[in-house]
Amino acid sequence: MTAVAAAVPAGTARSRQLAGTGVLLRLALRRDRVMIPAWVLGLGLVVASLGSSFEALYGTAAERAQLAGSMTTNGSMRALYGPVFSDSLGGLIAWRMAGFGAVLAAVMSLLIVVRHTREEEETGRQELLSAAMVGRRAPLTAALLAALLANAVLVVLIAAGLARSGRPAAGSLALGLAIGGTGMLFAGLAAIAAQLTESARMAKGLTGAVLGLAFALRGAGDAADATAGSPLTWAAPLGWAENLRAYADERWGALLLFLAGTALTVAAAYALTARRDLGMSFLPARPGPARAPRSLAGPFGLAWRLQRTTLGGWTLGYVCAGAVFGGIAKGASDMVGGNQRTREIFERMGGQARLTDAFLATMVGMLGMVAAIYAAGAVLRLRGEETADRAEPVLAGAVGRLRWAAGHLAVAYAGTVVVLGFGGLALGISYGISVGDAGRVGPVLAAALAQVPAVWTLTGLAVLAFGLLPRATTAVWAVVGGCLALGWIGPSLRLPQWAMDLSPYGHLPKLPGTHATAAPFVWLLALSAVFLAAGLAGFRRRDIG
Amino acid sequence: MTKPIAPAPAIRVDGLHKSFGRTRALDGLDLTVEAGEVHGFLGPNGAGKSTTIRVLLGLLRADRGTARLLDRDPWHDAVALHRRVAYVPGDVTLWRNLSGGEVIDLYGRLRGGMDRARRDELLERFELDPTKKGRTYSKGNRQKVALVAAFASDVDLLILDEPTSGLDPLMEEVFQTCVIEERDRGRTVLLSSHVLSEVEALCDRVSIIRKGRTVESGSLGELRHLTRTSIVAELAGPDGVPPAVAGGGLAALPGVHDLDVQGHRVRLQVDTGKLDAVLRSLATSGVRSLTSTPPTLEELFLRHYQDDVRGGADRDETAVAR
Numbered sequence: 001m002t003a004v005a006a007a008v009p010a011g012t013a014r015s016r017q018l019a020g021t022g023v024l025l026r027l028a029l030r031r032d033r034v035m036i037p038a039w040v041l042g043l044g045l046v047v048a049s050l051g052s053s054f055e056a057l058y059g060t061a062a063e064r065a066q067l068a069g070s071m072t073t074n075g076s077m078r079a080l081y082g083p084v085f086s087d088s089l090g091g092l093i094a095w096r097m098a099g100f101g102a103v104l105a106a107v108m109s110l111l112i113v114v115r116h117t118r119e120e121e122e123t124g125r126q127e128l129l130s131a132a133m134v135g136r137r138a139p140l141t142a143a144l145l146a147a148l149l150a151n152a153v154l155v156v157l158i159a160a161g162l163a164r165s166g167r168p169a170a171g172s173l174a175l176g177l178a179i180g181g182t183g184m185l186f187a188g189l190a191a192i193a194a195q196l197t198e199s200a201r202m203a204k205g206l207t208g209a210v211l212g213l214a215f216a217l218r219g220a221g222d223a224a225d226a227t228a229g230s231p232l233t234w235a236a237p238l239g240w241a242e243n244l245r246a247y248a249d250e251r252w253g254a255l256l257l258f259l260a261g262t263a264l265t266v267a268a269a270y271a272l273t274a275r276r277d278l279g280m281s282f283l284p285a286r287p288g289p290a291r292a293p294r295s296l297a298g299p300f301g302l303a304w305r306l307q308r309t310t311l312g313g314w315t316l317g318y319v320c321a322g323a324v325f326g327g328i329a330k331g332a333s334d335m336v337g338g339n340q341r342t343r344e345i346f347e348r349m350g351g352q353a354r355l356t357d358a359f360l361a362t363m364v365g366m367l368g369m370v371a372a373i374y375a376a377g378a379v380l381r382l383r384g385e386e387t388a389d390r391a392e393p394v395l396a397g398a399v400g401r402l403r404w405a406a407g408h409l410a411v412a413y414a415g416t417v418v419v420l421g422f423g424g425l426a427l428g429i430s431y432g433i434s435v436g437d438a439g440r441v442g443p444v445l446a447a448a449l450a451q452v453p454a455v456w457t458l459t460g461l462a463v464l465a466f467g468l469l470p471r472a473t474t475a476v477w478a479v480v481g482g483c484l485a486l487g488w489i490g491p492s493l494r495l496p497q498w499a500m501d502l503s504p505y506g507h508l509p510k511l512p513g514t515h516a517t518a519a520p521f522v523w524l525l526a527l528s529a530v531f532l533a534a535g536l537a538g539f540r541r542r543d544i545g
Numbered sequence: 546m547t548k549p550i551a552p553a554p555a556i557r558v559d560g561l562h563k564s565f566g567r568t569r570a571l572d573g574l575d576l577t578v579e580a581g582e583v584h585g586f587l588g589p590n591g592a593g594k595s596t597t598i599r600v601l602l603g604l605l606r607a608d609r610g611t612a613r614l615l616d617r618d619p620w621h622d623a624v625a626l627h628r629r630v631a632y633v634p635g636d637v638t639l640w641r642n643l644s645g646g647e648v649i650d651l652y653g654r655l656r657g658g659m660d661r662a663r664r665d666e667l668l669e670r671f672e673l674d675p676t677k678k679g680r681t682y683s684k685g686n687r688q689k690v691a692l693v694a695a696f697a698s699d700v701d702l703l704i705l706d707e708p709t710s711g712l713d714p715l716m717e718e719v720f721q722t723c724v725i726e727e728r729d730r731g732r733t734v735l736l737s738s739h740v741l742s743e744v745e746a747l748c749d750r751v752s753i754i755r756k757g758r759t760v761e762s763g764s765l766g767e768l769r770h771l772t773r774t775s776i777v778a779e780l781a782g783p784d785g786v787p788p789a790v791a792g793g794g795l796a797a798l799p800g801v802h803d804l805d806v807q808g809h810r811v812r813l814q815v816d817t818g819k820l821d822a823v824l825r826s827l828a829t830s831g832v833r834s835l836t837s838t839p840p841t842l843e844e845l846f847l848r849h850y851q852d853d854v855r856g857g858a859d860r861d862e863t864a865v866a867r
Contacts, residue, residue, distance in 0.1 A: 198680060199641060287676040288644025296647055297654045306640060389638050393691070396602045396632035396704075397655025400624045544604040 020134035024142035028116045036150045039108040047097050048161025053493050076359035079223035082242040090167040090247030094175050102241040105183030109147045110190035110207040116143035119200035147187035155180035171247030178241040181258030185237050188265025195272035198281040214238045216321050223328045299399050303407030311415045314374045318423030325363040326430025357513025367423045368451025369487050372458040372480045378412035379462035383473045416455045424448020447511035453524035454504035460531030467538030553616040555580045555733040561610035570596040572757035583728050585744035585751035586737040593757040594737045598706050628657040631695035635707035637687040639679030645690045646675030652694035664697035670719050685711040696723050703734045741842040772840040773814040780809050781831030794826045
């Protein structure tokens with residue numbers, strides 16, 4: 001280095017690395033002109049409008065105190081939503097929305113960041129952009145700014161919406177920041193994942209796995225400790241969101257965790273960017289075999305090869321979640337002892353065993369709902385193969401359309417059974433060990449498998465969309481999301497039964513612990529079969545591409 | 546022709562129509578490919594070549610018209626037909642986590658089977674490393690994966706849709722050798738291409754399409770007949786004007802264009818079908834030297850797109866015509 005070179009101000013080199021950020025940001029916002037507003041408005045409105053529904057449902061202090069009391073003493077409810085910190089109207093909104101909103105903000109942020117970083121590199125579009133006046137750090141910066149913008153608007157919408165409906169301003173801001181802060185932290189995590197992996201799919205999967213882990217940790221921590229003070233809760237970003245304690249003597253210090261976490265992850269992502277080439281990753285592709293193994297012989301072998309890693313990841317995740325929830329089930333129901341009135345209610349309903357069953361049934365229900373994400377993703381892999389032009393050469397081989405589709409569908413349908421089976425088995429074994437009763441494994445496993453018909457109904461819906469409306473397959477995600485939202489926030493809104501019945505999960509008996517009849521299963525399976533048949537019939541007839 | 550009697554053409558398309566919404570991709574397209582020939586399929590971007598190929602592969606259903614592949618229905622008998630057909634798309638996408646060798650074997654198994662020795666020989670000739678994963682191949686190498694899979698497959702018909710985009714000149718030559726070998730084995734090849742020199746070197750017959758319609762079809766010789774040959778001649782004659790010119794003979798002949806006489810040198814363009822009369826007329830003046838240039842495929846091609854080139858109405862097509 002000569003003295004002249006050293007004399008170049010440091011700011012110049014840095015600003016050169018950021019050259020073109022503005023253009024890329026505008027490009028990102030232009031491309032996401034539907035996606036970001038839909039997420040932000042949808043999420044903001046749901047959170048803000050919950051105020052008026054809660055006001056109508058729990059208008060008196062007595063009603064609210066009763067809800068707060070029963071929810072805080074119920075371990076399975078705490079695992080799902082966290083503890084209630086205040087029985088004010090705001091406190092109940094924060095209790096119900098902090099976790100739900102934070103998870104959705106995290107999903108939105110990880111989608112935005114991966115979409116404008118790794119996905120651009122993977123498709124080769126970034127190469128064209130980077131050959132122009134675009135600095136090395138510009139793409140990542142633009143993606144993070146897009147996420148920041150989306151989360152900032154979300155914070156304003158939530159805070160202003162709740163404050164306008166009469167909630168305290170400080171609490172409204174705290175709830176908004178808890179949700180937006182989680183979003184930004186996951187934007188940072190997604191930025192790291194985008195550097196580590198080679199494909200956008202893997203980057204999303206990796207960040208999603210971290211989100212799932214955070215949810216499980218917080219759930220386990222909250223189930224074990226009614227004051228959200230468990231180390232498990234503090235280990236998870238979703239636990240920070242609830243520990244901001246909106247409307248209940250806000251602990252603003254929790255914001256520092258978000259700030260520090262976001263700063264650290266973003267800095268790590270930048271450091272990784274500087275150390276790699278465009279399009280490359282830190283988990284590089286190894287050479288493969290020169291000849292195909294015997295198993296890779298037809299559409300089934302191909303589908304299995306393409307989807308087995310995803311299925312393995314989901315199965316592993318379900319085993320972990322099942323083991324954690326099974327381990328805390330006993331403790332979660334022990335907690336009830338603290339509240340005289342609730343204990344009486346539960347004892348009337350069937351005592352301790354009944355209460356644990358309710359906890360297990362809630363967990364099984366959650367496993368069932370989330371499994372729809374796996375199943376829909378596995379089915380829509382068909383559409384992904386089609387739009388990526390990889391289906392065409394396969395179908396130009398001696399492979400009928402139905403056989404090609406059947407390969408991926410077998411993975412989707414059987415994979416659902418595998419994922420739920422292993423999750424239920426882990427839940428049952430883990431719970432059986434904690435109470436020293438191996439006889440509990442069977443009923444819990446059966447309860448998990450009883451979710452399969454509901455998952456298959458949504459799976460069938462995905463096949464229907466693929467066969468008849470291939471251009472609208474993204475709508476499947478909206479339906480899956482709607483069913484999740486109904487199951488998650490529907491009950492506390494006291495929605496009418498017909499609304500709950502829109503979701504296939506609304507028709508399932510709460511197992512284990514209740515008596516099951518065959519009728520709902522038969523109906524769901526029949527509906528699933530009709531969807532599947534109609535979807536495949538449509539696919540046989542339509543054009544490919 | 547020493548070929549045995551071919552009972553039915555390998556591909557026969559009559560009056561094919563296909564629309565995507567308001568876009569008319571095929572508008573009465575005809576195409577006949579005889580068994581055992583290499584058939585060039587030419588046309589600018591968006592002319593309907595790939596749409597035709599997708600109909601022939603049973604991936605798209607035609608709105609109107611008939612298509613026959615190896616004398617069977619490409620839509621209804623798709624699976625049985627595909628055992629005998631190998632297809633190479635213009636833009637090959639591979640699965641990122643499958644190696645090139647795995648993809649080649651997979652395609653072989655999805656077709657009628659694969660000649661292992663030929664597969665390995667082709668890998669060597671195309672200088673392709675089969676152990677790399679899909680993501681790490683360059684465009685040219687992805688193309689080679691599909692080509693090796695097609696040439697090593699045990700099939701009767703090869704459908705190649707702009708197969709050499711991305712290949713370097715050396716590999717282009719390997720490709721041409723392979724196509725000639727395929728023809729010598731009696732296989733039929735439909736070659737859609739923009740590389741006119743490639744088509745000229747390989748194809749027995751060509752079809753030129755435009756806006757979803759066939760505008761020309763035949764052997765290169767037949768097509769050349771429809772265009773002009775340029776002739777440069779130096780004529781004898783002690784002094785003064787050569788008799789052929791003096792008599793106004795050349796200018797008066799039918800089919801002669803752009804006549805230019807400078808002293809003893811004569812330059813002219815003549816409709817190839819009228820060449821005979823021009824040569825006879827020149828001979829009467831005593832030819833000292835004569836250069837006759839047959840029309841190139843490029844000129845042939847350009848002639849069919851001249852309207853577009855001049856009008857500049859369709860920029861896409863102008864660009865293709867270069």
